Amino acid sequence: MSSKCDHCGAESSLEDCFFKVPKSFSRKKRTLCPVCNQQQQHVFHKRLFLFNLGIGLLSFATTLGWPEIELGQVMFNLFLFQMFAALSILPHELGHAWMARLLGMKVFRILLGSGPILRTFRLFGFECELRSLPTGGLVIAGHPDIPGMRLKEFAFITAGLLANAFLIAAIWPLLDVPLMWSVQPFKESWQPTLVFFYANVVVLASNLWPRNIGTDLGALPSDGRRLFKISLLSRQDRELAHATYFRLEAAHCYEQGRLGAARDWVRKGLTTYPDSYELSIWDGFTSLVAGDYQSARTRYIKLLEICKENAGPRALALNCIAYADVLIGNPELLTEADSYSHEAMKAHGWHPDIRGTRGAVLVALGDFDEGLPMLHESLAMATTVDDKAQNACLIAEAEFRRGNRDTARQYLKQAQDFSATCSLLSRVELLLGDASPPD
Secondary structure, three states: OEEEEEOOOOEEHHHHHHHEEEEOOOOOEEEEEEHHHHHHHHHHHHHHHHHHHHHHHHHHHHHOOOOOOHHHHHHHHHHHHHHHHOHHHHHHOOOOOOHHHHHOEEEEEEEEEEEEEEEEEEEEEEEEEEEEEEEEEEEEEEEOOOOHHHHHHHHHHHHHHHHHHHHHHHHHHHHHHHHOOOOOHHOOOOOOOOOOHHHHHHHHHHHHOOOOOEEEEEEEEEEHHHHHHHHHOOOOHHHHHHHHHHHHHHHHHHHOOOHHHHHHHHEEEEEEEEHHHHHHHHHHHHHHHHHHHHHHHHHHHHHHHHHOOOHHHHHHHHHHHHHHHHHOHHHHHHHHHHHHHHHHHHHHOOOOHHHHHHHHHHHOOHHHHHHHHHHHHHHHHHHHHHHHHHHHHHHHHHHHHOHHHHHHHHHHHHHHHOOOOOOOHHHHHHHHHHHHOOO
């Protein structure tokens, strides 16, 4: 049974990929693809943040001008609650990170908030990303080895919770306990100490609640759910987590521009876990970046065997093969690319990478009218600068083939601005340089 996104119209043969979201002021639900669901979540949190900010400023002005108005005092205390809850993200995530470092785990990054990245910085030796919306956080860490993983994972998760518990305990002596359960203090004046206490209690409780949380990296388990699952960690689960460590190391090296080190980490991981889906994807990806398209295709074909019983990963593997076929440039492979990308679209038609591959295949087949719009959609939906650069390069190549050299150069310039290390830049630069040497 197929599903269709009620927002963008994308379809998928994998019904479980889509989300059922309640409509506003209705018992009915609408179906959203992962991309649209994430966008809707970001819009909701952005509006909520701006609303709270507006209420905070209004209530602040009210309490200064008319302190006798109880509603103004209450609203400003609620605003303080939102701010303290957002600020508590930092000590919570640092608790996770410090414990991971103490246990010998590798901390790759701390994410603070959600949405687009505002800036990156280092704090206490940790690489941090500050995002635009103050909702949630995440520590990306990996286990370099398997022995003791269950206990290490328990301590790692608990440390974040203990950070909030410590803040609660630290503020406790400053509280007027008899007034803690009364709303009257909130009506009379600002109560930053009491509000700080309640904010951390709520943050602690929400993290303990065992559930899945929507993040920019997909649905991830809360601390409470992860604690519950620790006792159920099988040997296979621990091996999967260990394989993920190699993938994280490879991604970290790639982001630093060290492609050779990234490939070494992938191949080191594949030596231990030759059937790892994640590592096989990265092995093919690093080959693509290095311009070794045939090796990438060979790895992706092996990957297809690994995941042949799993429809979702199979579709992604088919997409990778189709993309490698296009880059190889052998006309005899375009029939395969067309078939594989079409099948991938049926399963993950909402995914920007798959839409981009489908667009590239159609352009390679000469169907510019259908292929170019899909490349533009993929460019608009892409979340990383490298993905944006690749789409811009493919558009530049398509425009050159249509005879639009000036437009092709414009998109080449966009690709260069997005990422100077994009693997397709040299290919397109050579193409355009042959067509019209620079002045």
